[in-house]
Amino acid sequence: MTDVAEICSRLLRIDTTNDGSGRGPGERRAAEYVAGLLTDAGIDPVVFESAPGRTSVVARVPGDSPDALLVHGHLDVVPADPAEWRIHPFSGEVEDGCVHGRGAVDMKGTLAMTLAWVLRGRRPRRDLVLAFLADEEATGAYGAGHAVERHRDLFEGCTEAISESGGFSWYEGGTRIYPIAVGERGTAWMRLTARGVAGHGSKPAVDNPVAELARAVARLADHRWPVRLTPEVARLIDALSRALGTPVDLDRLDEEIQRIPRAAALFKGVLRNSANPTMLDAGYKVNVIPGTAQAHVDGRFLPGLRDEFLETVDRLLGPKVTREFVNFEEGVSSPAEGLFDDLTAALLAEDPGGVPVPYVMTGGTDAKWFAKIGIRGYGFAPLFLPPELDYFGMFHGVDERVPVEGLEFGVRVLDRLLAA
Structure with missing residues (x-):
């Protein structure tokens, strides 16, 4: 198992179910695991709670420019009934080339790609602020909301951000499309x-x-x-x-x-x-x-x-x-230029035959919270997927899974985007 698949599998084994009631197990164990990996990489994470067990982690990685890029994602997942799944949703099992479990796509797989890149020890081209947040699957108030209201200093210098729901391969006939979210x-x-x-x-x-x-x-x-x-x-x-x-x-x-x-x-x-x-x-x-x-x-x-x-x-x-x-x-939107062009270039460097396009998400993400403090958000969690895998069906669906090769592709794309 590769490092990114192993990290993804370990995150999936930690039940961070968020049913919106506040009575779930919370994100603490996952946050502690993430903070441990960051510490192992020589990064000093800040760990904080908005309520008992509702834990988030933020860390800054110095780069060649103080103009910071925020890379954020959520630690929580929606509920999953094991009786409906072929493989237990909190097993993190690797089978048929995929890592299986609730959150594989939404969005512990993306967190694993970010962490795998960080563990390589590469210096970023600009300061990176990494945020691993609680509560996105409810209102975000215990996660991103708490972070921007009570810990705004941690995001100093951030003007743009990337997070979930974009950069994945999608197919129409023989054309491989990569939608990059510019709004929701x-x-x-x-x-x-x-x-x-x-x-x-x-x-x-x-x-x-x-x-x-x-x-x-x-x-x-x-x-x-x-x-x-x-x-x-x-x-x-x-x-x-x-x-x-x-x-x-x-x-x-x-x-x-x-x-x-x-x-x-x-x-x-x-x-x-x-x-x-x-x-x-x-x-x-x-x-x-x-x-x-x-x-x-x-x-x-x-x-x-x-x-x-x-x-x-x-x-x-x-x-x-x-x-x-x-x-x-409120709905949010960001320009299809500037950072968007960098996201496009990173994808094409790994898949010259792909066609990146801007798109608007039907749902919502923590990008709305960060927009309140002036950070423009893009959906960019790069994955190379086979045509037969229903990416949209994986979100909150049964038998959620992500291909190991897709995760490895994502780490390479992130390296093209982030590394100096």
Whole structure:
């Protein structure tokens, strides 16, 4: 097993499940392992907690320029039910050329690539700030949020950052595409509440909040959000058109998604805002109409479309259902130039036949927290993947795994990018 695969395997064996309740095992053991590797490499890490067990690690590696680059990632993972997996999700087992386990792609594999590069002892071309953070799989408040609010001095000089969800190989026909994330949609996690009149379930309802909420949730789920082509997504589609040698009709994007399904997976989730009901909570006994009913909705909106999104949500909910934010973060975007050009060059140095393109993530990352202190973020976790591996399906999916060769490719790309 190579060093990067061994590090990845060891990280995967540490259960850092984050179900959002704050009752999980926490990130401490993983943070201690990371801090130990950094110390072995002659780097002095700063380890801190935002709450018991919610541990993060930050370290600075001096380079040839004080203009610092932040390389950040998260130590936590989403839950995994071992009964659903072919190989135990916290085994870190290597089989069929892949490292298996919850977090292999999201994102302990990327942390392993960063650590493997650091352990080589190479001097970076610019100061590096390495951040291994708690809580990204919830709101980030116990990780990146705490770090930027209470330990901002650790990020002194950082102007740009790289993290998860970009730089992986993706295929359309014979074309190998490398999407590099330059933005992500805003996040609006909402709690919906309907209030009515409690009563006996056998009698005619005066004002049933369960029914009212159900109608509102159905309206949200059924709503067809209009296409809103942002400049970043238009740039991606143009780059894909040139890479594939075929024009993509911007006026018929729904049809184009059917024509080039693999390439379209990179943009079909960022053509529109979205609001997906995810949780329902109402009642306590079958023969009692409750006084309140609640639901949770995962809302996402494109950069610059916050007001339109919220106005539409309020119209669909109607006057009897109120909303409050569980988490709200603006969408972020970074220029497809400067550091983007360096990321492109690093990929092409290892894969001259690849085609890097800018893209916008459907979900969100800790980049939103760092944007608040002026750090521009890019999704760049380079992986060379076989065409048959469903990269997007690995995120929060069953049987998550990452190829060892893909991790080794990523370390080489990072070396091209980071080393002096």
